Amino acid sequence: MSYLKPAELVPTIIDAGANKVLLSTRDTLLRSIMGGAILTIGAAFAVTVSVTTGNALLGAILFPVGFITLYLLGYDLLTGLFVLGPLAWLDKRPGITVRAVLRNWGLVFLGNFIGAFTVAVFVAIVVTYGFSTAPNEVGEAIGHIGEGRTVGYAEHGAAGMLTLFVRGMLCNWMVSMGVIGAMVAKDVPGKALAMWMPVMLFFFMGFEHSIVNMFLFPSGLLLGGQFTIMDYLVWNEIPTVIGNLVGGLLLTGLPLYFTHGRPAARRATPQAAPATTAAAEHELVSEPA
Numbered sequence: 001m002s003y004l005k006p007a008e009l010v011p012t013i014i015d016a017g018a019n020k021v022l023l024s025t026r027d028t029l030l031r032s033i034m035g036g037a038i039l040t041i042g043a044a045f046a047v048t049v050s051v052t053t054g055n056a057l058l059g060a061i062l063f064p065v066g067f068i069t070l071y072l073l074g075y076d077l078l079t080g081l082f083v084l085g086p087l088a089w090l091d092k093r094p095g096i097t098v099r100a101v102l103r104n105w106g107l108v109f110l111g112n113f114i115g116a117f118t119v120a121v122f123v124a125i126v127v128t129y130g131f132s133t134a135p136n137e138v139g140e141a142i143g144h145i146g147e148g149r150t151v152g153y154a155e156h157g158a159a160g161m162l163t164l165f166v167r168g169m170l171c172n173w174m175v176s177m178g179v180i181g182a183m184v185a186k187d188v189p190g191k192a193l194a195m196w197m198p199v200m201l202f203f204f205m206g207f208e209h210s211i212v213n214m215f216l217f218p219s220g221l222l223l224g225g226q227f228t229i230m231d232y233l234v235w236n237e238i239p240t241v242i243g244n245l246v247g248g249l250l251l252t253g254l255p256l257y258f259t260h261g262r263p264a265a266r267r268a269t270p271q272a273a274p275a276t277t278a279a280a281e282h283e284l285v286s287e288p289a
Contacts, residue, residue: 002186010087010261012183013253017084018093020076021104028076028104032111033118035075040119040215042066046203051141060204064178064196071182071195077211078108079172080179082245083253090257109241116214123215124222139223146220149208150231161239164208168243169251171207174198176248180256208240 004012023031042065050059070077085101125131127139135143153160181194202209217225217232 006260017088032108033115036112036115038070063203064199082248120219143223143225146225150227150235165243167208168240169247172244172248173251174202176252
């Protein structure tokens with residue numbers, strides 16, 4: 001079969017989470033640096049397509065190229081680990097503690113930022129000929145994105161902060177489904193399609209992704225955007241990270257775990273159960289919702 005049913009999928013998700021949390025510091029940093037870099041070069045590509053063609057939908061359709069590539073290569077994003085790590089902890093996998101999960105998140109956040117910031121510097125150099133000219137049209141667009149999604153939220157006060165948080169939640173609902181989509185399929189075309197669909201949706205709808213923003217906002221500052229580092233942290237990055245965590249866990253990870261994963265005590269099949277009953281139960285649990 002080229003498709004994992006939900007009852008088979010959840011143990012795969014938990015296994016992946018446990019493996020990620022237990023990775024060495026070196027491997028965690030390397031994989032997250034490359035993950036942040038590849039995702040954000042895809043974001044730069046999508047912005048370039050949107051600006052040069054005047055077609056935002058086309059940019060959104062092509063944005064998942066970076067996301068698909070990084071997951072096919074086994075690299076990591078913080079937004080995916082917001083789902084994988086806690087499920088491994090809930091399932092009481094050996095060595096998976098709250099401290100281990102938080103350590104993993106901290107390392108991946110750092111690695112993703114290094115990768116994204118590096119791409120931000122590279123893109124700023126490209127669109128300004130090494131900072132020797134004014135930004136081209138793509139550079140100007142990136143600067144304005146940073147303004148609208150920091151100062152623009154601040155202008156609305158608490159309502160702006162609520163909007164930012166909810167956009168962060170909705171973003172990682174979609175992105176984490178893309179991460180899990182890579183595990184649903186067993187062949188490359190299936191994995192690519194399963195990842196592409198929800199990621200395209202989040203990008204076109206303007207939801208807030210903490211790793212993409214690690215590229216957009218530093219590059220916006222380098223290109224003359226009219227906002228500050230504090231604007232970026234308070235009115236985007238910090239609320240977006242929290243929204244990404246809540247959305248990925250609450251809307252993707254926990255529903256899958258509790259309806260298909262089942263805690264260990266409930267997964268155990270009684271020894272005295274008739275074979276026909278056990279088989280019937282397996283068929284019921286394995287059917288897609």
